Amino acid sequence: MSAVRDDPEQATTPAAGTAARPVRAPRDEDASPRLVGRRLRWIALAAPMAFFLLLEAVHYHLEHSPWWSPEFAQAWHLAVAIAVCVGIGIFSWLMLRHIDRAEGAIVMQNRDLLLADTVTAATHGQPDAQGVADAAARVLADVPGIGCVRLRLNPREGDPALEAVAGRSPDLAGTTIPALDRPLAEGDRAVGRIEVWASDHDLPGEHIGPATESALSLQVAGAARLKADFADLYRRRDEGHAFYAILLAISRQSGTLPTLTDLATHARDLLDADAAAVVVTVAAANTVRFDSTAEVPQACSDGSTLLGVGLPDHIDEVTGQRVNPIGCLHWGAYAEHGVTSPRGNVGTLRVGRRDERPFTERDRSFLATMAGLASIALTSAKVREQERQREVLNERTRIAREMHDSMAQVLGAMHLRLRMLETFPSVTGDADTAEQVSALAETADEAYRDVREVILGLRDSDKADLTLEENLEAYTAKFAAQSGIVTEFRNETGGPVQLSPRTEVHLIRVVQEALTNVRKHARATRATVTITGTDATTVTIADDGQGFHAPTDVPTTDGYGLFTMSDRLSLLHGTLRLESYPGIGTKVIASVPEPPSRTPRS
Structure with a gap:
């Protein structure tokens, strides 16, 4: 089917059921081109008057010349008639030529608008920019005189370039110079290029005009914006799920190690990174308990604790100890954010990519939020550890009190009774018995000292307020x-x-x-x-x-x-x-x- 029609009235009206074309509303002079423009009107009025005045001026000059005669007057009237006929013919030819050009421009504009409507209808509803490119290329390839069409699109900065080729002679693409090569732009931003190869001597520019290019550019940019909006919506959803999962793990006290490992996993996956890690400082690692299953956090040679995903083992060649690989290996792109608490820095959340795609401000903002969640997780773990230590101290105090009230007094009384037993005549009179009683007294005294020392260690040596x-x-x-x-x-x-x-x-x-x-x-x-x-x-x-x-x-x-x-x-x-x-x-x-x-x- 042909995408070009010669009926101007029908060409300017979109087909029934066709979606409205998302193009700029044209101005009056652009929407209604006239066969007789303002300049042509002035020429049509001024040219005959100027010609008539010129003839009258020549006639007046000749009548008052000395060589004017009746015979010359007859010849002059004949010349004036011939000049008038020639002038009218030239003027009519010029006017008709200008009108023909204006009519041709209107026909081309109508063809362009019809093709723009066809491109808009074909690309409407396409899910992405690649679908827009394929549909537009097929429509343009059906235009008579066009052998091949290639669209190269770059709908959004940072996205890969798209390409679509269609036509009756696709081998022309890449082997010959295109008859038409124009950029596609939306405002000041280029969104691609259109290249057309003609199958005959017709110029593709006679069929593909500014309206078609504008419609195609708007469709490509619209598809890119739609894709970006959906991607942003899905990312917000995934980020919300990640925040909810981490906060739920913290509220359920699922364990510091699995919580921070899951946090690093979410950071790696949502930022499309190759590795992520939460590096906990020495001071912070000593205030929390990494209570989990059989897994244990990885300790680095600098004393920090590493909880990460996607990290290779990295051993220091000098010391032979494991070091933090995310800070030692070469990453094409790297981002980090400090994990801070009211008492200061407690660690760092880091992500890395092996390729050179940079992290955006949106990525860094998400990383900052995840670092805040890591701080909440570490603070919660610290509070739980402090509560556990408080319970341990209370239990130690209770045990010390029990030992003091029972075992210590029993051992003290036993030691005193054994010393008194040593003074009995029945004991002093038997050397072996006296030696055994003395040894028992020494043992009781040693046990009493040990118990007193244990009580001292349990009760008085690690008070939380000191x-x-x-x-x-x-x-x-x-x-x-x-x-x-x-x-x-x-x-x-x-x-x-x-x-x-x-x-x-x-x-x-x-x-x-x-x-x-x-x-x-x-x-x-x-x-x-x-x-x-x-x-x-x-x-x-x-x-x-x-x-x-x-x-x-x-x-x-x-x-x-x-x-x-x-x-x-x-x-x-x-x-x-x-x-x-x-x-x-x-x-x-x-x-x-x-x-x-x-x-x-x-």
Whole structure:
């Protein structure tokens, strides 16, 4: 079927059932072209008058000349008649030629409008820009005289270019120069190009005019806007689902590790990234419990905790330890946002792409919202850990009270009765019996001291309302009073020390275990507990006792409590080192990667 018709009246009216063409409303002079324009009217009026006045001027000049005669007058009248006929003929030819051109322009415009209506009708309802390009190319290829049409569209910045080819001679595309090559634009923005190859000597521009190009451009831009609107709608829906899922997991207390891992998964999927991770700082990681299933978070060599998806293993070639891969590998595009809490920075949410597609402002805004949810998750986990620690302290206090009211008093009474039994004549008269009673009294006294020390550790050494320094000072003072060993606490960090509650509890337990070893095994007269460090925190428990040959590695069994201390420090990504030699005393050195805080306790 032909998309061009010669009936001007019918060409200007859209076919029945055809959707309205989304083009700019034309102005009056554009919508109703006239056969006789304003300039032609002035020419039609002025030219005959000018010709008549010219003849009259010549006639007047000749009549008053000396060589005017009746014979010359007759010849003059004949010349004037011939000149008038020739002038009328030339004037009529010029007027008809101009009218014919105007009529041809109107016919071409009507053809263009009809083709624009046909293109609009064919492309109406197409789901995307590719469908618009294919439908428009098929319609344009049906125009007589056109052998091949190629549309190259770039409907939206950042989207891949689209191409559609149609026609009776598709082999012409790419092998010959197109007869028509024009850009398609919507306003000031180019949306593609149209290339046409003619199958005969007709010029494609006679059939494809500005109206068709405008209609095609508007349809392409409209399809791009529709696609963008739907994509934005779907993305808002997916983002809302992600926010709801993370908030639901936080409210249900599903566990810190699975919640943050799901958060990283949503960030990776919705931002079309290859990897995402939540990197939790050392201080923040020590305040929460990553309670989950068998999965454990990945620890990096800098002490941070990594919870991510899509990350490869990355090992430091120098230290041989695992490091944070999202910060070490080369990413084509990279974005991050800090995870902050009222107490300061607690981590970073990071995403990366291996290709070079940049992250948009919309992507970064979504990343900021997810970082806020990560902060809520970590704060909630910290509150739960503080509540758990409070319950542990209450339970320790209850156990200490029970031990004091029952076991300690029983052991104390037993020790006193055994000492009294040693004075009985029936005991003093038998050397073996006296030795056994004395040994039992010593054992009861040792058990009583152990119970008192346990009560001290359970009740008085880790009060939540005291700082680490205050807790250690109080414990060392009571330890010295009970054991008779001069014990001193020193802070050599240059300022007040405030670690995370979880770290403080574990360090207090390490100090208690080490001092218990001093009392039981060192035979020391003096002990010191010293805190040092700037980037990390180190607690050293030293004594002047008898010493021993320290093992190279920490024992895997609980000899002298070393394994227990090492296990506590491993939970904090810390280390335990033992220095001792016979006759020079012993040093237990516990280090954690968390630096001493310089901010006052709130």
